[in-house]
Amino acid sequence: MRVDGPLLLAPDLVLTPDGPMDHYAAVVSGSTFLAVGPAEQLERTYPHLTPVRLRGHILMPGFVDAHHHLTQTFGAALAFGEPSEIFRRLWVPLEGALDEEGVYVAAKLAALESLRGGFTTVAEAGTRAPVDVELVAAAARDAGIRCVLGLVCNDTDSDADTTTILAHAEKHLVRYCTEELIHPSLAVSVPEAATARTLRDTARLAESAGAVVQIHVNEHLAAVERSLVEHGLRPLEYLHEVGALGPQLLAAHATLLTPHELTLLAGSGAAVSYNPVASAWKGNAVAPATTMAERGIRFGLGTDGTRGDAFRLTEAAEFAQRLAYGLATGDSSCGAGWTWLEHASRGGADAVGLGARTGRIAEGAAADFLLVDVSGPEMRLSWDLPWELVRRGNRDQITAVFVAGRLRLWRGWPLDWDGPALVRRAAELSRDVLSRAPVTRAHPTSTAARHAAAERSTAQ
Structure with a gap:
């Protein structure tokens, strides 16, 4: 052509x-x-x-992936069969073991997979690798994908003081404000990872810049319970309490929501990343996306880095709603198909702050x-x-x-750079990174689990 x-x-x-x-x-x-x-x-x-x-x-x-972790690509299959909150045992150690080349190659590999799967935009939730996020931006730029680039602003577990972190956040929003493919965003891993001041001020900075703040919210039971113990409030309620709940918020997962929290979301204008594959693979619940659609709550679909396949994501979005809610209520439509296409494109673009720019023909x-x-x-x-x-x-x-x-x-491959060469280099680097990363898995590989099951069967 x-x-x-x-x-x-x-x-x-x-x-x-x-x-x-x-x-x-x-x-x-x-x-x-x-x-x-x-x-x-x-x-x-x-x-x-x-x-x-x-x-x-x-x-x-093109589809919009409203929630991704581009620098976790080297260990994607390590999450299979693992229980919730694997970020402590897998992702933090893995990203901490990445050097500059590792960050660039991992992010570009993820971008290539996303493009092959039909995503033209990804929202990167912020890497924990100890490098300049420009490496992630360069990888996305070189691959040719549009990227909402999160900068992690955690300050409860950081050596940097809050004032310094907020200054870095301001610089990040300015650094990429005129780029064609890279769109700046701020990020906090979970509400407990930032002080009330940082949650409030990142919301203010993002709103002023027309950007979003990406936060994992109400994803796992353990996180909800920690928030109740510490604040007497659930995570989303706490964000509302400190002034961080508003149109600038992109709440990742939001699976464990009470009716009151749905009302807070609807009234605040906040957006949600509905990540159905992540719910199936490691979650405690499925976000009530059909209810969100009915209540006018803004949301897009996200992979959470599970697999960069947009058509399978839309299928999972409908399938999860059917199993979690539709069967119990006799709802055989669960969005009538078009709902999931719309929230995977135009709705996703709106959720990540790019509704005026992309997501529609x-x-x-x-x-x-x-x-x-x-x-x-x-x-x-x-x-x-x-x-x-x-x-x-x-x-x-x-x-x-x-x-x-x-x-x-x-037909699945770039024309102006060597995709197969990138895949080969990623395979080499991933082995080195994972040999150094102190990851901890709760379960063995599938092959080891099969052998163990066979041994138990023989012993009986």
Whole structure:
């Protein structure tokens, strides 16, 4: 496909904010959509552009991963089979063992996986690696993915004083405020990791800068209980108490919510990252996302670094709601398919603070989009495209990934840098990092567990 200069893309269908539109087209100029509308009309309006016919394809928004940990990629499979709150035993030690090259390679590997899975934007919740976060920014920039880049502002477990941490936060917000692909954000690991002053002031700084503060909130029973013991309040209630609950908050997980906390979220304008795969793999509960949608609570979908596959994420979002809530109430729809596509794109962009920029196919929006092949046997006999994308869509169908108007991946691999070489280097580095990182697992590998089960069976 020719990608230089303005493009008039004419697929079979365009997935717009109003739904799927047959015989639509889009004009991409620079980093944005210049026009979106009926193909015949755009061909008359832009006669100097030769239409690029994309038979058997749809043009749809790139997905937004509203919660990621880009520098945890080297140890992703270590989390399998582990109980909750693994960050203390796995992620903190692993990130602490990363050097500068390790941070860059791990983050770029995660970005590549995300792009391959259809994500054009990721929200990085803040690395604990002892390096400049510019390395994470450079990895995302070089990979070609849009990144909401969190800077960790914890001060209850830091050697730096609160004033210094807040000064660093201000500099971070200014440092990336004019970049095309990197968007600054602040982060606090969990409410207890920061003083009341830092929680309040990071909220103020982010709100002034039009950025978000990413905080893991009400994810695990242990965290809720610690907050009750220390403050007499649940984590979300505590954020409200100290003045940190507002439109600038991106609350990661928010799985264990009382009716009162749902009311606080709805009234505050705060956003949530609904992470269904993380709930299934290591959580204590599933966020009540269908209730959030009904209450008008802003939310996006996040992977939590589990796997960078957007179609499987949307399926998990619907599937988790069906199992956790729909079966008990006889709700066989649980969002009717379109809910999860919308919150994985436009709703996710809004949740991470980029709602005015990306997440939709519309005139003036950033040209962050996918070309998806729907000519195969899974989807050619289409009756309800949104439902089919959620339940039958697959990343193997993604022909092209564009971010800011540039072709970043073609059939799963970048064209302007060596993806396979990065994967090989990551495999080498990961072995070295994990040999040095003092990680602790509660369970053996699956192979070791199988052998142990066989031995028990033999002994009986």
